[in-house]
Amino acid sequence: DADVTQTPRNRITKTGKRIMLECSQTKGHDRMYWYRQDPGLGLQLIYYSFDVKDINKGEISDGYSVSRQAQAKFSLSLESAIPNQTALYFCATSGGSAETQYFGPGTRLLVL
Amino acid sequence: AQSVAQPEDQVNVAEGNPLTVKCTYSVSGNPYLFWYVQYPNRGLQFLLKYITGDNLVKGSYGFEAEFNKSQTSFHLKKPSALVSDSALYFCAVSRYGQNFVFGPGTRLSVLP
Numbered sequence: 440d441a442d443v444t445q446t447p448r449n450r451i452t453k454t455g456k457r458i459m460l461e462c463s464q465t466k467g468h469d470r471m472y473w474y475r476q477d478p479g480l481g482l483q484l485i486y487y488s489f490d491v492k493d494i495n496k497g498e499i500s501d502g503y504s505v506s507r508q509a510q511a512k513f514s515l516s517l518e519s520a521i522p523n524q525t526a527l528y529f530c531a532t533s534g535g536s537a538e539t540q541y542f543g544p545g546t547r548l549l550v551l
Numbered sequence: 552a553q554s555v556a557q558p559e560d561q562v563n564v565a566e567g568n569p570l571t572v573k574c575t576y577s578v579s580g581n582p583y584l585f586w587y588v589q590y591p592n593r594g595l596q597f598l599l600k601y602i603t604g605d606n607l608v609k610g611s612y613g614f615e616a617e618f619n620k621s622q623t624s625f626h627l628k629k630p631s632a633l634v635s636d637s638a639l640y641f642c643a644v645s646r647y648g649q650n651f652v653f654g655p656g657t658r659l660s661v662l663p
Contacts, residue, residue, distance in 0.1 A: 443594070
């Protein structure tokens with residue numbers, strides 16, 4: 440969905456490096472999410488935010504941190520990347536409790 | 552805690568035949584249920600959802616799903632498959648719209 444953008448789309452980094460993945464949305468949604476996708480495991484929730492002042496850990500938050508800079512922006516950081524963080528990362532937004540989630544195109548991350 | 556099972560990693564069907572992609576879930580209370588589709592190198596796209604009301608839900612691209620509370624299932628169906636339906640399909644469940652949990656995905660291949 441073009442209303443949710445992610446940068447970069449692809450990234451190769453080395454073990455121990457700090458990297459940031461960025462997500463922006465123009466849908467005006469309060470809720471934003473970060474997921475990682477690994478083959479055969481579906482999507483796993485890393486962090487989610489229901490508004491600018493509300494940040495919550497998901498099921499696999501260890502090794503990750505987030506920042507909600509504005510309603511439209513939600514960044515994911517890997518403070519010290521490790522190879523098992525190699526995955527496809529998705530940002531998503533939703534407008535409320537029963538609302539559909541809208542996904543960005545994903546960031547493919549390779550940690551060497 | 553919520554969980555979602557998609558018992559088939561892969562479903563193969565001939566073009567023009569009906570298709571079913573299975574999903575079972577576990578959640579306390581009333582579930583919110585979703586189906587998403589992922590095409591290669593794309594983010595997830597919403598197909599349909601069940602929140603309340605009629606157990607048969609109709610969604611995008613001719614897909615439908617039936618909520619069965621007694622069997623805790625939400626199978627995705629389409630009367631006549633198209634080659635262009637070939638993709639990865641994810642079932643998701645949440646409780647009151649929070650803490651979405653995705654299944655591992657089912658790869659659908661529609662053969663011409």
